[in-house]
Amino acid sequence: MKTIDLAGEAQQLQWAMAFVAVVEQGSFTAAADSLQVSKSLLSKQLRQLEAALGAQLLYRTTRRLLLTEAGELYLSHCRDWLQRVQAARQALAELREDIAGSLRLTVPTSFGGVFMAQAMLALRAKYPALQIELELSSHTRDLEADGFDLAIRANIPPPERLVARPLAEVADWLVVAPAYLAARGTPQQPAELAGHDCLCNSHFVHGRHWVFQRDGELQTVDVRAPIAVNDYNLIRNLALQSAGIARLPAYLVGGDVAAGRLQRLLPGYRSGGQNLYLVYPQRLPQPAKQRVLVAFLLQWFAAPEQAALLGHLPG
The missing domain is CATH 3.40.190.10 (Periplasmic binding protein-like II)
Structure with missing residues (x-):
C-alpha cells in the first residue's frame, strides 16, 4: 500500500491556495496583502509549487500575470477544492441547526x-x-x-x-368509457384505433401520432381526433362523457379504472409516458x-x- 505523505500534501495545499490568491487578486502584491504575508514569501511558494508539479503555472511580465494552459487546469481544480471545503464546513454547521x-x-x-x-x-x-x-x-x-x-x-x-x-x-394508459365501447366496439389491436374517435393533447406537436410497444416491437397509428385540447384533466372529463378514447397518465385515471368509470384498453401494450x-x-x-x-x-x-x-x- 502506498504511504500518503500528509505533511507534503498539506504543504502543497498551502501553496495551491497561495496560487489561487495571486490569480484572483491579479498581482503578487495584492495577494500578499490579502494573505498578510510578504511578497517574497508568496513568490517563493509559487516557485516551490511549480517545481513540485513540474509545470509552469504563470507567465510573469512587468505589467500583468497570465495563466499557462497548465495553470488554467490547475486553477479549476483548486477552486473545486475550495468549494468542497466550504461545502463540508456548511454541512457540519447544518448538523447543529434545524432545517428551516x-x-x-x-x-x-x-x-x-x-x-x-x-x-x-x-x-x-x-x-x-x-x-x-x-x-x-x-x-x-x-x-x-x-x-x-x-x-x-x-x-x-x-x-x-x-x-x-x-x-x-409515468406510464400512459389508454382508457375509454364503457358506454363508448358499447356503441362503437372494443379495439383489439393498435391499428384499429384509426377507426375510432380519439381525444388528443394539442400541447404536443405529435399528439395524434400514437406509438405502442410490445415484446420489443413498435407499432404506430395516426389517430382521428374530433376534439383536441391542451389539458389532461379536460381530456379525462371528455373521456368520462364517452367522447372518445384517451391516452392519459395512469395517475389521473387509475381511480376511474378501479371504479369502473373508465376501462383500460390494450393493457398488453406500452403506450408511451413521460x-x-x-x-x-x-x-x-x-x-x-x-x-x-x-x-x-x-x-x-x-x-x-x-x-x-x-x-x-x-x-
Whole structure:
C-alpha cells in the first residue's frame, strides 16, 4: 500500500491556495496583502509549487500575470477544492441547526394536483420549520431568474447550468368509457384505433401520432381526433362523457379504472409516458433546505404507493 505523505500534501495545499490568491487578486502584491504575508514569501511558494508539479503555472511580465494552459487546469481544480471545503464546513454547521426557511417549487399542473398535497404534508411533518410555496404550471420557468429552489419537469432537457435528477417514469394508459365501447366496439389491436374517435393533447406537436410497444416491437397509428385540447384533466372529463378514447397518465385515471368509470384498453401494450426529473440550480455549498427536499422527493416517489399511481405496480 502506498504511504500518503500528509505533511507534503498539506504543504502543497498551502501553496495551491497561495496560487489561487495571486490569480484572483491579479498581482503578487495584492495577494500578499490579502494573505498578510510578504511578497517574497508568496513568490517563493509559487516557485516551490511549480517545481513540485513540474509545470509552469504563470507567465510573469512587468505589467500583468497570465495563466499557462497548465495553470488554467490547475486553477479549476483548486477552486473545486475550495468549494468542497466550504461545502463540508456548511454541512457540519447544518448538523447543529434545524432545517428551516422557505422553499419555492414549480410543478406540472396535473401531476402536482394528484401528488403534491400528500408530498408537501409529509415533508412538513418531517421538517416543520420549512415554509413551502408551490406553483402548479404548465410553463417552463427560469428557476434562477424567478427565484425557485426546484422544479419537476417532464421530458425537457434542462439548461446546462442546472442539475437534473431522474425522479420517476409515468406510464400512459389508454382508457375509454364503457358506454363508448358499447356503441362503437372494443379495439383489439393498435391499428384499429384509426377507426375510432380519439381525444388528443394539442400541447404536443405529435399528439395524434400514437406509438405502442410490445415484446420489443413498435407499432404506430395516426389517430382521428374530433376534439383536441391542451389539458389532461379536460381530456379525462371528455373521456368520462364517452367522447372518445384517451391516452392519459395512469395517475389521473387509475381511480376511474378501479371504479369502473373508465376501462383500460390494450393493457398488453406500452403506450408511451413521460420521464420526470427534479431540476434545481447548482449551488455550492448546496443549501440544507434544498438538499433535504431533493432527498425527500427521491425517496417519496420511490415508495410502492407512488409507483402504483404512476402505473408501474398493481394498485
